Amino acid sequence: MFRNQYDTDVTTWSPAGRLFQVEYAMEAVKQGSAAIGLRSKTHVVLACVNKANSELSSHQRKIFKVDDHIGVAIAGLTADGRVLSRYMRSECINYGYTYESPLPVGRLVVQLADKAQVCTQRSWKRPYGVGLLVAGLDESGAHLYYNCPSGNYFEYQAFAIGSRSQAAKTYLERKFEKFPESSRDDLVKDALFAIRETLQGEKLTSSVCTIAVVGVGEAFNILDQETVQALINEFEISGEEAPTNESAAEQAGGDADSAPDQSGAAAEGEAAPMDI
Amino acid sequence: MFRNQYDTDVTTWSPAGRLFQVEYAMEAVKQGSAAIGLRSKTHVVLACVNKANSELSSHQRKIFKVDDHIGVAIAGLTADGRVLSRYMRSECINYGYTYESPLPVGRLVVQLADKAQVCTQRSWKRPYGVGLLVAGLDESGAHLYYNCPSGNYFEYQAFAIGSRSQAAKTYLERKFEKFPESSRDDLVKDALFAIRETLQGEKLTSSVCTIAVVGVGEAFNILDQETVQALINEFEISGEEAPTNESAAEQAGGDADSAPDQSGAAAEGEAAPMDI
Amino acid sequence: MFRNQYDTDVTTWSPAGRLFQVEYAMEAVKQGSAAIGLRSKTHVVLACVNKANSELSSHQRKIFKVDDHIGVAIAGLTADGRVLSRYMRSECINYGYTYESPLPVGRLVVQLADKAQVCTQRSWKRPYGVGLLVAGLDESGAHLYYNCPSGNYFEYQAFAIGSRSQAAKTYLERKFEKFPESSRDDLVKDALFAIRETLQGEKLTSSVCTIAVVGVGEAFNILDQETVQALINEFEISGEEAPTNESAAEQAGGDADSAPDQSGAAAEGEAAPMDI
Amino acid sequence: MFRNQYDTDVTTWSPAGRLFQVEYAMEAVKQGSAAIGLRSKTHVVLACVNKANSELSSHQRKIFKVDDHIGVAIAGLTADGRVLSRYMRSECINYGYTYESPLPVGRLVVQLADKAQVCTQRSWKRPYGVGLLVAGLDESGAHLYYNCPSGNYFEYQAFAIGSRSQAAKTYLERKFEKFPESSRDDLVKDALFAIRETLQGEKLTSSVCTIAVVGVGEAFNILDQETVQALINEFEISGEEAPTNESAAEQAGGDADSAPDQSGAAAEGEAAPMDI
Amino acid sequence: MFRNQYDTDVTTWSPAGRLFQVEYAMEAVKQGSAAIGLRSKTHVVLACVNKANSELSSHQRKIFKVDDHIGVAIAGLTADGRVLSRYMRSECINYGYTYESPLPVGRLVVQLADKAQVCTQRSWKRPYGVGLLVAGLDESGAHLYYNCPSGNYFEYQAFAIGSRSQAAKTYLERKFEKFPESSRDDLVKDALFAIRETLQGEKLTSSVCTIAVVGVGEAFNILDQETVQALINEFEISGEEAPTNESAAEQAGGDADSAPDQSGAAAEGEAAPMDI
Amino acid sequence: MFRNQYDTDVTTWSPAGRLFQVEYAMEAVKQGSAAIGLRSKTHVVLACVNKANSELSSHQRKIFKVDDHIGVAIAGLTADGRVLSRYMRSECINYGYTYESPLPVGRLVVQLADKAQVCTQRSWKRPYGVGLLVAGLDESGAHLYYNCPSGNYFEYQAFAIGSRSQAAKTYLERKFEKFPESSRDDLVKDALFAIRETLQGEKLTSSVCTIAVVGVGEAFNILDQETVQALINEFEISGEEAPTNESAAEQAGGDADSAPDQSGAAAEGEAAPMDI
Amino acid sequence: MFRNQYDTDVTTWSPAGRLFQVEYAMEAVKQGSAAIGLRSKTHVVLACVNKANSELSSHQRKIFKVDDHIGVAIAGLTADGRVLSRYMRSECINYGYTYESPLPVGRLVVQLADKAQVCTQRSWKRPYGVGLLVAGLDESGAHLYYNCPSGNYFEYQAFAIGSRSQAAKTYLERKFEKFPESSRDDLVKDALFAIRETLQGEKLTSSVCTIAVVGVGEAFNILDQETVQALINEFEISGEEAPTNESAAEQAGGDADSAPDQSGAAAEGEAAPMDI
Helix, strand or coil: CCCCCCCCCCCCCCCCCCCHHHHHHHHHHHHCCCEEEEECCCEEEEEEECCCCCCCECCCCCEEEEECCEEEEEEECHHHHHHHHHHHHHHHHHHHHHHCCCCCHHHHHHHHHHHHHHCCCCCCCCCCCEEEEEEEEECCEEEEEEECCCCCEEEECEEEECCCHHHHHHHHHHHHHHHHHCCHHHHHHHHHHHHHHCCCCCCCCCCCEEEEEEECCEEEEECCHHHHHHHHHHHCCCCCCCCCHHHHHHHHHHHCCHHHHHHHHHHCCCCCCCCC | CCCCCCCCCCCCCCCCCCCHHHHHHHHHHHHCCCEEEEECCCEEEEEEECCCCCCCECCCCCEEEEECCEEEEEEECHHHHHHHHHHHHHHHHHHHHHHCCCCCHHHHHHHHHHHHHHCCCCCCCCCCCEEEEEEEEECCEEEEEEECCCCCEEEECEEEECCCHHHHHHHHHHHHHHHHHCCHHHHHHHHHHHHHHCCCCCCCCCCCEEEEEEECCEEEEECCHHHHHHHHHHHCCCCCCCCCHHHHHHHHHHHCCHHHHHHHHHHCCCCCCCCC | CCCCCCCCCCCCCCCCCCCHHHHHHHHHHHHCCCEEEEECCCEEEEEEECCCCCCCECCCCCEEEEECCEEEEEEECHHHHHHHHHHHHHHHHHHHHHHCCCCCHHHHHHHHHHHHHHCCCCCCCCCCCEEEEEEEEECCEEEEEEECCCCCEEEECEEEECCCHHHHHHHHHHHHHHHHHCCHHHHHHHHHHHHHHCCCCCCCCCCCEEEEEEECCEEEEECCHHHHHHHHHHHCCCCCCCCCHHHHHHHHHHHCCHHHHHHHHHHCCCCCCCCC | CCCCCCCCCCCCCCCCCCCHHHHHHHHHHHHCCCEEEEECCCEEEEEEECCCCCCCECCCCCEEEEECCEEEEEEECHHHHHHHHHHHHHHHHHHHHHHCCCCCHHHHHHHHHHHHHHCCCCCCCCCCCEEEEEEEEECCEEEEEEECCCCCEEEECEEEECCCHHHHHHHHHHHHHHHHHCCHHHHHHHHHHHHHHCCCCCCCCCCCEEEEEEECCEEEEECCHHHHHHHHHHHCCCCCCCCCHHHHHHHHHHHCCHHHHHHHHHHCCCCCCCCC | CCCCCCCCCCCCCCCCCCCHHHHHHHHHHHHCCCEEEEECCCEEEEEEECCCCCCCECCCCCEEEEECCEEEEEEECHHHHHHHHHHHHHHHHHHHHHHCCCCCHHHHHHHHHHHHHHCCCCCCCCCCCEEEEEEEEECCEEEEEEECCCCCEEEECEEEECCCHHHHHHHHHHHHHHHHHCCHHHHHHHHHHHHHHCCCCCCCCCCCEEEEEEECCEEEEECCHHHHHHHHHHHCCCCCCCCCHHHHHHHHHHHCCHHHHHHHHHHCCCCCCCCC | CCCCCCCCCCCCCCCCCCCHHHHHHHHHHHHCCCEEEEECCCEEEEEEECCCCCCCECCCCCEEEEECCEEEEEEECHHHHHHHHHHHHHHHHHHHHHHCCCCCHHHHHHHHHHHHHHCCCCCCCCCCCEEEEEEEEECCEEEEEEECCCCCEEEECEEEECCCHHHHHHHHHHHHHHHHHCCHHHHHHHHHHHHHHCCCCCCCCCCCEEEEEEECCEEEEECCHHHHHHHHHHHCCCCCCCCCHHHHHHHHHHHCCHHHHHHHHHHCCCCCCCCC | CCCCCCCCCCCCCCCCCCCHHHHHHHHHHHHCCCEEEEECCCEEEEEEECCCCCCCECCCCCEEEEECCEEEEEEECHHHHHHHHHHHHHHHHHHHHHHCCCCCHHHHHHHHHHHHHHCCCCCCCCCCCEEEEEEEEECCEEEEEEECCCCCEEEECEEEECCCHHHHHHHHHHHHHHHHHCCHHHHHHHHHHHHHHCCCCCCCCCCCEEEEEEECCEEEEECCHHHHHHHHHHHCCCCCCCCCHHHHHHHHHHHCCHHHHHHHHHHCCCCCCCCC
């Protein structure tokens, strides 16, 4: 498993000008269960796959409310994600208290990115192992950002992260041009379709996914399971057209995360990987 | 025993996006003696196997009262568990003093998880080597959480951790659907049955296990040995149906912790492993 | 990938008197998408290639306004660049508040260089992985500086950094003698021509590049996409004379960054390189 | 002497979830000269073997008075033990000054264990290399605890630690059921018999052992040599029934510390091991 | 490129009593472009070769004014040199403010040397990679010092540092006896001749060198390019007697820095060396 | 010279529960020139061998007065010993100032031992490399302690440390039973005889040894050379009975420090060992 | 050049109880140019060889005035020596200001030794690489001390340190018995003779050595070059009896520092050793 001598310390550059430890942390995002986001001019929808640890437990929460106008979906190290989302919550409260107006989404995203950047430049820390899709609504409209372990952030019309997210991205790319004018309900429908793409033939039910919405006149809220199931039934999504092998192959070629996946599986017999 | 170059430092990511030191700390939980928890709508029962160090000593305590409405059962490094449970006790006292109401269980669990997360992101610390089953009752009802060395936590209907916990988990999975409506005494009975599954044919007596209960109208309390023995006798649990080889085999295949177990045994001749 | 024993720590000199970690950080600049700058006596123009992460996202911003009279274009680690440009912004505000006059460009550039130098002399940090083209106008005229990860800075008439920048540099070297007397619009036109040189046959459109201008009577501003497209159409730049193979070969021989490029590509199958 | 890559740093987990440095520190306890403790309902007796450095010196003290109601016997690194027993003394004084009542034994033992736990979770420290048998009397009766380098503690009816302690443990296990009702003098007698078991045929005299007692109406005190010799004579212990080879063999098989012993002896020609 | 185990840490002595990291930092001075200094009783002249990064940029400044009576020429890591010269400037200002008289040159040189020494005795720093020729005039006359990365300093009649400085040193050694009585203009002429020796056949023009003078009645000033060109023309230096192969050979044998030069060149294909 | 992986860091335990770095520091004591101490009920005598660095120098002082009632003789690293004896002096002064009575010897010895223990539990320090024989007189009589680098201390009737101390120890063991009742002068005589044993046939003169006495009615004082020579002459010690080969052989077998001695000698050609 | 695993860290003991890093620092003293000192009852003379860096420079100063009654000559790392002599100067000033009397020489020497000792017990520092001959006059007479990198100091009648100092030591040992009664001028003469012994046949002139004197009625002063030349002429020292090969051979055998010398010379082709 030896790669090179430049990849064990976050403050060490490789000869080709790369920071491998940051890239490896980005791998942790790819290993997490999938999360997707998409937005119209007025609404943002977040969705994620509920990872079932066991029949005995509730699923691990992957979508968090930050404030009435902001929410976040994570993929990767859940504990890191929880710590970061509490940081966001605290920033929103402080801003609201000081300025008596909601914290602009873009501003929060930059603060979050700076917090991540610091962890890429101190030898006694490690980069966060989590990707965050930040959905928010402010005076400049609806926003969807992706915050990456590297300290970068990007604004998206629609995006998908986590394991098998390539299939969802392919779906979103086919449809995104109509999103800006989509109604809230169409966005939710597309979110459900995109999530189904990541399930590899598993049946889409309200128990395997979580959906959250924020928009004009609608505070950030996570839809309850009944509502989601009703939507699934209504849209007749469930079970129709299983993901084809092509899209799976496309994925393998597309982002090359299948190799890590295999080594992960091989290693699984030795020590259980963290829940990410 | 060499694995790879990414697994000796908690701040080093592997190329596949894993933090091996955190996973190894999770192994310590698997090596500890078993602990189980299960809950109905009104009660939570914790149970653990008493590890006999020697005839001369009392057994090592693995269940601690945190507050009147919260208790904890641990598996793994006992010293780490003791330090964390005292932290929980202190948080409960402070909250009660400030707000004159009991600390909500979920809130305490998040604080505990954050304390664990910090130890996964500092190069001069190590992750805690202990898993905690937190049982509590608050305004939102009875709760059972599992806090993991990774800084994650999960809410469970019923769960088992520690060595040979797979057999208990199998038992709980067969029965958990009826737990929400179970009476307090049925929960205790199921706890005793689940514990027996982890004993590998050893006779279940009140000296090999500890049982604690918290519920509506019942502060967290550890049942005294006579009560437990009376229950065992009443339920006629003891000795009936020894754990079959199948379930043992299932366990070996199921969670693959038998390999570490063997290497642990092989190493035992060299230096005595800690009491976990 | 082993080179030598002197290249993993930024505080270690090689026997030949080199600091390899600083040089490797300079490689990160070469891997970033291209940025160019050029100036006349009265105006400075910055231009950069917009790296398309995905159809779904807006492009990553690489040009930032610092103050009314100063702006910056970056190549390399975007997160580092963002942190540094906010530092610059904050210095400009403080200076303006104290002295009620704009911060001289050269002075800001020296402060920026000193901040970078510190990171080359502390064992627990790493050099910044970003190059900055700083464009500004002050009492002494229009200025264009290049700030390097090593803590050096240089004043230029025109310069290009980032991947495939050699072709743009070649173009600028052929033309730079006329720049001092160029009109604002001629500068913009030359910027567009230079950017096209780095595109390797890709068609130049307003979506693949960003242009910013600062000059006498014109505060630093990023041109909107329509304006840029109009300019491209007006100048009839798009598509005419694709970059020849000669210039590509010249580039490979000229700055030898093709070798790292290849190793980068070979490694790409393993872990996705950061967005730089 | 190479074992594995996980055993040189106290903050590094092994893949099997063990902290080898803590286990190695526990080995130091096994290498120390033997100490034993036993208690009735009213009295606790501590005893230890006096290690003769040389004819010229008094023996190294291994039993310390902490307060009128608490005393301690150590095995392992004497310097670590001395530092810890002074810590205990200081805690007792502070408690007595604040609450005007003696510090409960169990509470002191927990504080001691926490102090030890901290040394197992900081990379720049090492675990203490000493085991402590804490004897005390408080409102809840007579207590005997064993504090281990791992930060664990155990309550015992009777226990023995240090080199060749297995033989003493075997003796104590045969007899411990009658200890709760034993008279003070019978406890002392059993302590002397247990100590003799660890001597491997050496004659038991008052100069090779130290005895201390704490109990109802008797402050913690170390018996003077004449008293001990008188007891030995009275009980006619000395010389009668030399430890048989069987028990030695039993010991070798029982705790497997003979291997370290040999390597220790082999290494003795190189550098003198510390006095432990 | 492995040398030995004593040369990666500045706080590690080699068995022969050498600090290799300090010596390697001194190599950085040898790799920098050449700088020379020479003095009469009343004047000091500094000169350096302008390294042309590119046609597009102004050359990197290597001569800095510190105060009216002090200036400095550097060879080696420019960023380190800039930081140190600002330190000098600040010391001069503070002294002038406190004592209302110029800071004596020798005193400043000692402070500078002490700042360098500290960096040779802390494990988390690195020695500065720059040599400084300090020219100054104070009550005790004209002075020329050389400050070395090792924390040493030397007073010189004339000296040359940087790449190919051996040829200049040879020239200066032939002529230095007449320097004390030289006129200002003769000093400048000798400076130009010495600089030409380092050019290896390249034509001496005002664009390839910078000249600065400080002396009685003349504050430290850098001569403008026209003045220098006029002097070159006047003295008819340019082009006459190209440096012979003998002097080049002499150099190679004399200071043996050609070996590092070659390894430097060989390595150049991999990663661009810093501008020094 | 490689031993194992556990012996380069003072905070690393070996698998057998040893701290090698502490043991190696104890070797430094064995390499120092010999020091001996012996006491009666009323007096303590310290003696040491004067190591002749050169004819040109006075010998290195190895006996220090701490206070009127305490003195110390050292073997090992002289610089460490000097620092520790000044610490002792300062403690005595502070105690005397606060309590207006002399600091009890045993108390000072414990403080000294604790200072040494701290250096065995911090990764960024090293154990002191010096052994101290502390001689003192207080209300409880005359005392002789040995403080070891491990943080241990021992009370002795008589003891010898340093190179070839085994021969002196053998002498002292033959005679120590009469020491408690010895007169001051007999103690001094025995000290001289013991010192002679360590000289390996070298003639005992007042220049090769230093003698100090503290006792009832006699403040700690170092005897002047004339007095010592007079005593040597009076007792007719010098030259009579050279140490036999037997005792030398006994020594080699007895403490096995001859092996390190040889390796030390072999290494001497490379780098001069410190004066210890 | 690999020696062993114990010689790269100043806080690591070797198995034989040596601190190699301290010994290596002592090698730096041996590599420095020679310095000698000698004293009568009333005067102390320091002398050193002036190392000629180049014709162009003044020689490196190796003798420093500390106060009117104290001066110092150094061999080894000049920068370290300069820092230490300024520390001494500052201590003298502070003492004089507080007590209105000169600081006793012995006291200053102890403070200096303690400063050196600290650098041998911290992992993030390195031992000073310089030896100091301290000459001083106080109420107790004239003193000559040698302070070593190990933190030791010695009082000498006469001593020589640095490269080829063995020949000077041999000379001084032949003559030292008459030094106490020597006149000031005889001491100076002997100093010059001793210096000549270190020159290996080079002619002794006033330019190759520096002489300083402190004594009754004569503040510490460095003799000017004319005075020294006059003395050389007067004593007719120069050139008479060149050092014989015998003394050179004696030296090689005597202190074995020729081996490091050779390795030093061999290495010289790689990187220039520091000026020491």
